[in-house]
Amino acid sequence: MxxxxxxxxxxxxxxxxxxxxxxxxxxxxxxxxxxxxxxxxxxxxxxxxxxxxxxxxxxxxxxxxxxxxxxxxxLTPNGQLLSGAPAQRRDALARAALCQGLIDASFITVIEGRRPEPLRWSDWVMRQERAIGRALSFIDASFKLVPGRFDAGDIGLACALAYLDFRLSHIAWREPHPRLARWLDDVSTRPSMIATRPA
Ligand SMILES: N[C@@H](CCC(=O)N[C@@H](CS)C(=O)NCC(=O)O)C(=O)O
The missing domain is CATH 3.40.30.10 (Glutaredoxin)
Known part of the structure; x- marks a missing residue:
């Protein structure tokens, strides 16, 4: 492959x-x-x-x-990213999908910032940044973060939060969401996260 x-x-x-x-x-x-x-x-x-x-x-x-x-x-005999009972699998899929939306809003914001100044649409960027803020509050309030678990939803969240740190550092998400910040710092020590740090 x-x-x-x-x-x-x-x-x-x-x-x-x-x-x-x-x-x-x-x-x-x-x-x-x-x-x-x-x-x-x-x-x-x-x-x-x-x-x-x-x-x-x-x-x-x-x-x-x-x-x-x-x-x-x-492709793995005991798939672990979307495993377990249907409710557990649904929960992982739902968390992954919301985090995908968080990445989308962040990515749009980054791409918009790369346009020549006169072509940038500030209302569109503000719309994305509001979505990012609401999504972070929603995730902080509703996601159960299980120690030791790293399923598809967790991978999505880790990559989404790390992308905010990497590309949109002006969005100060860590202070209002210390639970998420601690969780990201914890999962960032996993070999998979270390090996894939953006360069
Ligand atoms: N929805 C897609 C998004 C993939 C995507 O937009 N990737 C970007 C890189 S971050 C890309 O390859 N962009 C090139 C382009 O759009 O021409 C996914 O989840 O895989």
Whole structure:
């Protein structure tokens, strides 16, 4: 299998963390690309030129980080990212989906900031930053963070919060959400998170 990624993508980071958490490092070859440059090695297999993109051994393409996590999980005998009773699996999926939205809002904010000044849409950025603030409050109030657990929802949350620290440091989320900050600091010591720190 090949996993196309770039080092700063919070989406690709989720897939890379999953590979390590699932012990699939030997089966997955990491291919570093710049998706914005639409390189031939990526677009010939992944037409959207986005990372992450997973190419299975039979040549099937899997896109979208959430789907890639589900597929990777299904490749291990005791999938641990979306396991357990239906209610537990649903809870992990629901947390992962909300965190994906948090990453989306953060990513949009970052991309908007890269436009030439006259083309930036400040109302759109403020809309995203309000969504980020509300999502963090919602997550802090409602997510049960279980010590030792690191399922698909936890991977999503860790990559989302770490991306805020990495790219949107002006959003001071740690002070109002010390529980989330402590949790991120704790899970950031996992080998999968250390190995995938954005460079
Ligand atoms: N919804 C997708 C988002 C993937 C995505 O937008 N990745 C960015 C990198 S962070 C990318 O490859 N962008 C290149 C482009 O849009 O041309 C996922 O969850 O995998």
């Amino acid at each position: 090949q996993l196309f990624f770039n080092r700063t993508s919070p989406y690709a980071r989720q897939a890379r963390v999953a590979v390590i958490e699932l012990g699939l490092e030997q089966q997955v070859t990491l291919v570093e690309v710049d998706p914005w440059a639409e390189p031939a090695e990526l677009v010939t297999v992944a037409p959207l030129s986005k990372v992450p993109a997973l190419l299975l051994v039979d040549g099937e393409l899997v896109t979208e980080s959430g789907t890639i996590l589900q597929v990777l999980d299904s």
